[in-house]
Amino acid sequence: xxxxxxxxxxxxxxxxxxxxxxxxxxxxxxxxxxxxxxxxxxxxxxxxxxxxxxxxxxxxxxxxxxxxxxxxxxxxxxxxxxxxxxxxxxxxxxxxxxxxxxxxxxxxxxxxxxxxxxxxxxxxxxxxxxxxxxxxxxxxxxxxxxxxxxxxxxxxxxxxxxxxxxxxxxxxxxxxxxxxxxxxxxxxxxxxxxxxxxxxxxxxxxxxxxxxxxxxxxxxxxxxxxxxxxxxxxxxxxxxxxxxxxxxxxxxxxxxxxxxxxxxxxxxxxxxxxxxxxxxxxxxxxxxxxxxxxxxxxxxxxxxxxxxxxxxxxxxxxxxxxxxxxxxxxxxxxxxxxxxxxxxxxxxxxxxxxxx
Ligand SMILES: [Fe+2]
Numbered sequence: 001x002x003x004x005x006x007x008x009x010x011x012x013x014x015x016x017x018x019x020x021x022x023x024x025x026x027x028x029x030x031x032x033x034x035x036x037x038x039x040x041x042x043x044x045x046x047x048x049x050x051x052x053x054x055x056x057x058x059x060x061x062x063x064x065x066x067x068x069x070x071x072x073x074x075x076x077x078x079x080x081x082x083x084x085x086x087x088x089x090x091x092x093x094x095x096x097x098x099x100x101x102x103x104x105x106x107x108x109x110x111x112x113x114x115x116x117x118x119x120x121x122x123x124x125x126x127x128x129x130x131x132x133x134x135x136x137x138x139x140x141x142x143x144x145x146x147x148x149x150x151x152x153x154x155x156x157x158x159x160x161x162x163x164x165x166x167x168x169x170x171x172x173x174x175x176x177x178x179x180x181x182x183x184x185x186x187x188x189x190x191x192x193x194x195x196x197x198x199x200x201x202x203x204x205x206x207x208x209x210x211x212x213x214x215x216x217x218x219x220x221x222x223x224x225x226x227x228x229x230x231x232x233x234x235x236x237x238x239x240x241x242x243x244x245x246x247x248x249x250x251x252x253x254x255x256x257x258x259x260x261x262x263x264x265x266x267x268x269x270x271x272x273x274x275x276x277x278x279x280x281x282x283x284x285x286x287x288x289x290x291x292x293x294x295x296x297x298x299x300x301x302x303x304x305x306x307x308x309x310x311x312x313x314x315x316x317x318x319x320x321x322x323x324x325x326x327x328x329x330x331x332x333x334x335x336x337x338x339x340x341x342x343x344x345x346x347x348x349x350x351x352x353x354x355x356x
């Protein structure tokens with residue numbers, strides 16, 4: 001990472017540190033590729049120096065950067081596919097009650113995925129491009145694993161702990177293998193006994209794995225307690241926040257986020273911005289507010305420069321995310337700026353994939 005004067009900055013290099021305004025809000029996120037519009041913005045706003053990746057300074061041609069980005073994406077894609085396949089195999093074996101979970105083998109697949117993830121500045125951009133037509137059971141497990149690892153990084157945890165979060169994310173719902181598919185896939189409202197059965201997955205997952213000495217104890221605890229809520233309304237034990245293990249609280253936040261932003265069979269997926277509202281409500285109800293704050297503010301900063309579709313059908317670009325209203329950023333549509341934090345007549349319907 002190197003501090004560089006704006007006048008020496010080339011188009012196509014990537015920021016290695018977020019840029020904040022005087023109010024402490026992120027105006028450009030780490031990983032943003034500098035365009036001529038950004039240079040103009042820096043000059044107009046008196047920003048004289050920014051931090052960029054040194055790797056990019058020696059080869060700032062836009063082509064080189066793009067090549068590097070696409071090989072990073074290929075690496076991510078193949079690492080994601082390896083973990084997905086491994087997990088899928090395990091899921092069926094557990095379902096048939098004929099399994100021997102080799103944690104070392106699973107970690108050997110997870111570690112390269114986590115390492116790619118942690119070295120990438122625009123991982124969410126790459127993640128949005130990943131498209132595996134697989135059952136929700138499988139993609140949700142890998143997504144929770146990846147999002148959990150990222151959140152671990154943002155919380156400043158060490159690499160070993162991040163690997164544990166990734167493993168817990170992958171295995172957190174393994175108890176669902178023991179619940180009949182017709183209940184898991186049921187579209188209508190669940191009866192009380194059915195709901196109880198679905199809720200038993202946390203304990204079932206714990207019971208399946210507890211005798212395996214290779215599984216770290218904090219991973220087991222995260223599997224058992226990932227549906228606890230700080231007000232005591234969760235399950236299986238109704239633990240309060242301070243009683244719930246830290247890893248379980250991390251998994252809860254990313255589990256809720258992925259569940260509501262995934263395209264599930266029984267409801268339409270919601271945009272990440274709408275998910276912020278739901279998580280905010282949930283944090284009143286019991287997600288750890290400190291952990292969910294770190295998660296949401298980091299996720300939000302990734303959306304700066306992203307194209308979004310508004311509820312009136314217009315397409316715009318996120319130019320600014322206010323940390324006090326993460327779900328309602330400033331949008332530029334053509335020459336017009338729409339501040340969603342004060343204009344409640346519009347919503348973000350969808351975050352669109354980047355244009356290449
Ligand atoms: Fe769960």
